[in-house]
Amino acid sequence: MPDQLEIDNLTVSFGAEGAPPVLDGVSLGVAKGEVLAIVGESGSGKSMTAMSVMKLLPRGARMKAGGIRFDGVDILGADERTMNRIRGDRVSMLFQQPKRMLDPTATVGRQVAEPLRRYAGLSRHKAADRVIELLSDVGIAEPERRAKAYAHQLSGGIAQRVMIAMALAGEPELLIADEPTTALDVTVEVQVLRLIATKRAELGMSVLFISHDLGVVSSLADRIAVMYAGRIVEVGTTDQILRQPQHPYTRSLIKCATLARELDGSLFVIPGDVSSARSITKGCRFMPRCPVVEEAHLHDSCDAEEPPLSGCANGQVSRCWATIETRRSA
Amino acid sequence: MLYLLRRVVVLLTTLLLVSFLVFMLPYLTPGDPARKILRARTGDLDLDPETVERLRIEYGLDLPIMQQYWNWLKDALGGDIGISYTSGRPVAGMLGSALANTATLAISALLFALVVALILGTIAAVKRGKPADSVITTITQGFVAIPEYWMGPLLVLVFALNMGVLPSAGWKGPLWMILPCLTLALRPMSYFTQVTRASMVDVLESPHITAARSRGLSFGETMLKHGVRNALLPVVTLFSVWLAGLLGGSVVVEVIFAIPGMGRMLYQAITNGDVPIIQASVVCVVGLTVIITTATDALYRLINPTVRTSHGTR
Ligand SMILES: Nc1ncnc2c1ncn2[C@@H]1O[C@H](COP(=O)(O)OP(=O)(O)O)[C@@H](O)[C@H]1O
Numbered sequence: 001m002p003d004q005l006e007i008d009n010l011t012v013s014f015g016a017e018g019a020p021p022v023l024d025g026v027s028l029g030v031a032k033g034e035v036l037a038i039v040g041e042s043g044s045g046k047s048m049t050a051m052s053v054m055k056l057l058p059r060g061a062r063m064k065a066g067g068i069r070f071d072g073v074d075i076l077g078a079d080e081r082t083m084n085r086i087r088g089d090r091v092s093m094l095f096q097q098p099k100r101m102l103d104p105t106a107t108v109g110r111q112v113a114e115p116l117r118r119y120a121g122l123s124r125h126k127a128a129d130r131v132i133e134l135l136s137d138v139g140i141a142e143p144e145r146r147a148k149a150y151a152h153q154l155s156g157g158i159a160q161r162v163m164i165a166m167a168l169a170g171e172p173e174l175l176i177a178d179e180p181t182t183a184l185d186v187t188v189e190v191q192v193l194r195l196i197a198t199k200r201a202e203l204g205m206s207v208l209f210i211s212h213d214l215g216v217v218s219s220l221a222d223r224i225a226v227m228y229a230g231r232i233v234e235v236g237t238t239d240q241i242l243r244q245p246q247h248p249y250t251r252s253l254i255k256c257a258t259l260a261r262e263l264d265g266s267l268f269v270i271p272g273d274v275s276s277a278r279s280i281t282k283g284c285r286f287m288p289r290c291p292v293v294e295e296a297h298l299h300d301s302c303d304a305e306e307p308p309l310s311g312c313a314n315g316q317v318s319r320c321w322a323t324i325e326t327r328r329s330a
Numbered sequence: 331m332l333y334l335l336r337r338v339v340v341l342l343t344t345l346l347l348v349s350f351l352v353f354m355l356p357y358l359t360p361g362d363p364a365r366k367i368l369r370a371r372t373g374d375l376d377l378d379p380e381t382v383e384r385l386r387i388e389y390g391l392d393l394p395i396m397q398q399y400w401n402w403l404k405d406a407l408g409g410d411i412g413i414s415y416t417s418g419r420p421v422a423g424m425l426g427s428a429l430a431n432t433a434t435l436a437i438s439a440l441l442f443a444l445v446v447a448l449i450l451g452t453i454a455a456v457k458r459g460k461p462a463d464s465v466i467t468t469i470t471q472g473f474v475a476i477p478e479y480w481m482g483p484l485l486v487l488v489f490a491l492n493m494g495v496l497p498s499a500g501w502k503g504p505l506w507m508i509l510p511c512l513t514l515a516l517r518p519m520s521y522f523t524q525v526t527r528a529s530m531v532d533v534l535e536s537p538h539i540t541a542a543r544s545r546g547l548s549f550g551e552t553m554l555k556h557g558v559r560n561a562l563l564p565v566v567t568l569f570s571v572w573l574a575g576l577l578g579g580s581v582v583v584e585v586i587f588a589i590p591g592m593g594r595m596l597y598q599a600i601t602n603g604d605v606p607i608i609q610a611s612v613v614c615v616v617g618l619t620v621i622i623t624t625a626t627d628a629l630y631r632l633i634n635p636t637v638r639t640s641h642g643t644r
């Protein structure tokens with residue numbers, strides 16, 4: 001059975017023709033009912049992947065792909081009308097800064113009611129009742145009062161719950177959550193993650209969950225895709241990624257996540273930053289920051305050619321010469 | 331409520347202050363007010379001292395200043411704002427008709443400017459960086475630089491003298507309004523367009539627009555429901571500044587097109603030293619300005635809930 005969402009060889013670039021793309025040959029699949037997480041540092045191309053699926057890329061973005069299909073519908077070739085029917089109804093989205101995602105001049109109630117009146121064709125009165133139901137359904141206390149509030153009167157957590165209420169009102173088949181808890185306090189973060197997990201189970205929807213923090217996705221995701229500088233560098237089940245990470249970048253991310261939790265204060269930071277990958281045209285993009293390149297004595301191959309995404313029998317794939325070498329000699 | 335009360339107090343205080351300053355006007359410039367009045371009336375430089383004295387008593391100019399101000403204020407509150415020195419007619423009637431003409435001209439010109447600007451500004455913002463944007467931006471920048479005393483005659487030349495489709499001057503009906511309206515509208519229209527474009531670009535790039543699109547709203551619907559209102563805020567403010575400014579009358583346009591409005595009346599009153607008209611006009615214009623500013627502020631609060639609550643008057 002084909003995946004519910006299939007992204008095939010997606011490339012996105014900005015600016016001049018020939019400028020290094022921000023997404024480079026990304027292929028991913030999300031099965032029906034599955035939670036796939038995309039993890040990677042800020043700037044690695046996670047949001048661009050999400051916005052490509054929604055076909056809401058920023059101005060000036062150029063998208064190329066072998067195909068993007070959702071439940072058999074060709075997203076890549078779809079016109080605006082088709083997309084407007086898919087967005088919000090079959091595929092919904094959550095964002096990183098919920099307060100900025102609400103219209104500052106409209107009340108919460110008006111915004112939540114909008115799709116209800118449009119799609120479900122509810123009367124003003126019925127829609128208002130449904131808004132209260134939806135708000136209390138995502139755990140908002142005093143929904144009547146909140147419905148009358150404006151975005152700037154809400155906390156980040158409440159605003160994200162409002163966004164969730166709106167996103168789930170149409171009972172979508174796929175939820176794309178782009179760092180929905182990054183801007184929230186840790187306690188609120190846990191509550192919102194739980195809410196998303198509950199709703200996923202309730203509605204049986206698939207989730208594409210994006211985060212820069214492996215710790216956040218570990219409890220939620222069935223599979224994890226690790227992204228670096230516009231490339232997928234490793235994909236596997238949550239267990240595989242957490243227990244036997246193959247790519248040095250994945251191992252660094254695990255270190256970031258666990259150490260940040262255990263030793264509060266002394267964060268582990270991966271030396272260097274993503275921008276070091278920009279100048280690399282032929283070798284491995286992670287090499288300038290890679291902790292294993294020296295000891296593995298692979299400097300030549302890492303420098304000469306980008307490693308392919310290659311896997312072992314259990315389905316886990318990664319993009320690292322050292323791993324390929326180990327596997328070959330084993 | 332408290333907010334409204336505060337604004338009314340501000341309005342009254344401002345008017346009182348301005349009325350006092352304006353009242354003092356003839357006393358601040360050198361010369362005897364009684365003589366000035368007579369001179370304004372007769373144009374005669376050689377005044378009979380007895381006549382001057384009679385007028386001084388008739389107008390109460392011999393009383394202490396504060397007493398005079400009090401009398402003037404009492405009369406003004408009772409609706410009697412004096413008699414024009416030159417025409418001898420009540421100032422109230424003259425002011426009323428002049429203000430009506432000027433207001434008609436100013437409001438029509440600004441509404442026209444606003445409608446055109448909203449359309450052009452939105453097109454420029456949506457097509458930013460494309461040829462349509464460059465054309466609109468260039469044209470509006472050009473209009474800003476063209477003064478009314480240049481644009482007015484140019485329009486008269488083309489539409490009245492060459493094509494003969496519109497009257498060149500006078501104030502007799504809607505047809506006579508077109509050219510002065512256009513002349514007056516072009517500069518504010520250009521400014522409104524530029525501001526609309528800038529605030530539209532801001533709105534187009536704001537996250538909540540993307541979020542609304544992600545909920546299945548088409549681009550047009552998103553702009554109508556979540557864009558226009560946000561983009562309108564700066565334009566509303568600018569509109570009110572222009573309205574307040576134009577209600578004082580545009581001397582240039584009113585003189586070119588022979589329109590009996592505030593600008594021309596005030597201009598003539600100043601050249602003739604017709605103090606009651608000057609006093610009444612200035613108080614009236616300042617009062618209107620404060621009222622318009624207050625109304626704009628209230629409207630702004632209505633459109634933008636962020637202001638409403640941050641001032642603690644929910
Ligand atoms: N509007 C834009 N114009 C040019 N480059 C952009 C734009 N938006 C994002 N990018 C670039 O695309 C890359 C990926 O961005 P993004 O997908 O937002 O990363 P992530 O979500 O993983 O933090 C970044 O390097 C960023 O600089």
Ligand SMILES: [Mg+2]
Nearest residue numbers: 046047178179
């Ligand atoms: Mg992002």
